[in-house]
Amino acid sequence: MINGKPHSVEAPDTMPLLWALRDLLDFNGTKYGCGKGLCGACTVHVNGEAVRSCVTPISSLQNKEITTIEGADGNTLLKTVQEAWYDEDVPQCGYCQSGQIMNAAAFLSKNKNPDDDAINTAMNGNLCRCGTYVRVRRAIKKAAEKINGEQGSEN
Numbered sequence: 001m002i003n004g005k006p007h008s009v010e011a012p013d014t015m016p017l018l019w020a021l022r023d024l025l026d027f028n029g030t031k032y033g034c035g036k037g038l039c040g041a042c043t044v045h046v047n048g049e050a051v052r053s054c055v056t057p058i059s060s061l062q063n064k065e066i067t068t069i070e071g072a073d074g075n076t077l078l079k080t081v082q083e084a085w086y087d088e089d090v091p092q093c094g095y096c097q098s099g100q101i102m103n104a105a106a107f108l109s110k111n112k113n114p115d116d117d118a119i120n121t122a123m124n125g126n127l128c129r130c131g132t133y134v135r136v137r138r139a140i141k142k143a144a145e146k147i148n149g150e151q152g153s154e155n
Contacts, residue, residue, distance in 0.1 A: 003071030013059035029069035040126030050106035069098035092130035
């Protein structure tokens with residue numbers, strides 16, 4: 001399942017998820033950065049966990065739920081993070097942002113009230129050539145506040 005819909009591809013088992021997403025399924029929001037799992041531009045969720053799709057072979061994904069940045073509309077947490085990104089003007093060139101957002105959403109699913117140190121640790125390895133790290137931190141805090149506010153209003 002990708003973004004809640006079934007998909008299948010005919011490709012070698014060793015093909016990285018990134019290339020299956022981009023080249024075979026036309027999910028182009030996930031970006032190629034380094035090809036070695038070091039920069040985070042290719043981050044997607046597999047069963048809710050942030051993974052580097054450039055080093056994840058498709059053979060490891062049988063019966064797993066994959067979420068890409070294109071799945072934001074169907075995912076409240078991911079959409080909230082994405083909106084915070086825009087509110088805080090995080091993107092400059094924008095190339096790394098889908099990976100940044102995916103990593104931040106996976107992080108916020110586990111830590112609903114992060115401090116700067118926790119954010120820095122969680123986002124370490126998601127590189128931004130434009131250096132928007134201060135705005136990334138602000139956006140994560142803004143998303144956390146919104147998430148916490150919505151949870152508080154439901155109780």
